[in-house]
Amino acid sequence: xxxxxxxxxxxxxxxxxxxxxxxxxxxxxxxxxxxxxxxxxxxxxxxxxxxxxxxxxxxxxxxxxxxxxxxxxxxxxxxxxxxxxxxxxxxxxxxxxxxxxxxxxxxxxxxxxxxxxxxxxxxxxxxxxxxxxxxxxxxxxxxxxxxxxxxxxxxxxxxxxxxxxxxxxxxxxxxxxxxxxxxxxxxxxxxxxxxxxxxxxxxxxxxxxxxxxxxxxxxx
Numbered sequence: 342x343x344x345x346x347x348x349x350x351x352x353x354x355x356x357x358x359x360x361x362x363x364x365x366x367x368x369x370x371x372x373x374x375x376x377x378x379x380x381x382x383x384x385x386x387x388x389x390x391x392x393x394x395x396x397x398x399x400x401x402x403x404x405x406x407x408x409x410x411x412x413x414x415x416x417x418x419x420x421x422x423x424x425x426x427x428x429x430x431x432x433x434x435x436x437x438x439x440x441x442x443x444x445x446x447x448x449x450x451x452x453x454x455x456x457x458x459x460x461x462x463x464x465x466x467x468x469x470x471x472x473x474x475x476x477x478x479x480x481x482x483x484x485x486x487x488x489x490x491x492x493x494x495x496x497x498x499x500x501x502x503x504x505x506x507x508x509x510x511x512x513x514x515x516x517x518x519x520x521x522x523x524x525x526x527x528x529x530x531x532x533x534x535x536x537x538x539x540x541x542x543x544x545x546x547x548x549x550x551x552x553x554x555x556x557x558x559x560x561x
Contacts, residue, residue: 342355342428342430342544342546342547342549342551343355343423343430343432343444343446343551343553344432345544346518346542346543346544346551346552346553347432347442347444347542347553347555348439348555348557350434350435350438350439350555350557351432351433351434351439351442351555352393352394352396352397352432352433352434353393353430353431353432353433353444354389354390354392354393354396354430354431355389355428355429355430355431356385356388356389356428356429356430357427357428357547359381359384359385359429360384360385360388361384362384362385362387362388364383364384364387365401365402365403367403367405368383368387368403368404368405371383371405371406372384382424382429385424385429386412386422386423386424386429386430386431387404387412387422388429389422389429389430389431390404390412390420390422390431390433391404392431393420393431393432393433394415394418394420394433397418397433397434397435399415399418402415409497411494411497411498414433417435417436417437418433418434418435418436419433419434419436419439419440419441419442419498420432420433420434420442421433421442421443421444421491421494421495422444423444423445423446423551424446425446425447425448425549426448427448427548427549428446428547428549428551430444430446430551431444432444432553432555434555436558437558438557438558439555439556439557439558440499440556440557440558440559441495441496441498441499441554441555441556442494442495442553442554442555442556443490443491443492443493443494443495443496443539443541443553443554443555444491444494444551444552444553444554445487445488445490445491445494445551445552445553446487446549446550446551446552447483447484447486447487447549447550447551448480448483448548448549448550449479449480449483449545449548449549449550450480450483451480451482451483452480452482452483452486456482456486457469457482457485457486459506460485460486460489460506461482461485461506462507462510464510465485465510465511468485468511468512468513469481469482469485472513472515475515476515478545479515479545479550480550481513483550484513484543484545484550484552485511485513487543487550487551487552488511488513488520488522488541488543488552489506489509489511489522490552491541491552491553491554492504492509492511492522492539492541492554494554495539495541495554495556496509496524496536496539499529499531499536500528500529500531500536502529504524504526507525508524508525508526509522509523509524509525510522510523510525511523513543518542518543518544519540519541519542519543520540520541520542520543520552521538521539521540521541522538522539522540522541523537523538524536524537524538524539532559534559539554539556540554541553541554542554
């Protein structure tokens with residue numbers, strides 16, 4: 342499912358069930374004291390990631406965690422992992438073709454009370470209200486939450502700084518399955534390009550909303 346909103350340069354693998362596979366010892370240490378739910382999420386996420394890497398011809402390696410619990414990738418690779426109840430996915434690409442990747446998945450159901458107000462800017466609250474009036478097949482508040490998570494996942498590997506929910510303003514297009522994010526804080530310059538916004542895609546299917554950003558690598 343996630344592959345449908347990612348470019349061909351990205352290798353993506355997803356699953357609707359958990360896989361009981363063996364972790365590398367270094368990975369197992371990361372979830373040694375975790376509850377069963379967290380271990381299953383972690384294990385299946387790493388399984389998807391290794392399968393996606395395999396499609397790029399990259400052999401299995403430990404995928405550990407960075408300072409903000411983000412997965413670390415082999416040299417020359419960028420990627421992202423997501424999981425929610427009933428769905429796990431990973432997407433990876435080589436850095437000579439893809440600059441950064443962010444993906445997120447959420448159940449296609451309303452967020453708990455108070456969540457939307459905590460994550461949305463005033464303009465986004467107005468947008469969600471208008472989208473709800475236009476159609477109820479998509480939980481638009483949950484989609485906004487997912488898209489903001491995806492923006493952060495795409496931002497952090499490049500900027501290496503925090504990006505809060507209030508630090509990016511999103512616009513969702515209900516007709517073509519895209520969204521745009523405008524970064525509201527001072528944007529770092531990466532390879533000569535200001536990191537001041539992203540364009541992503543979204544999809545609602547099988548009871549989930551999924552969002553993705555994949556920024557093509559610059560060509561010289």
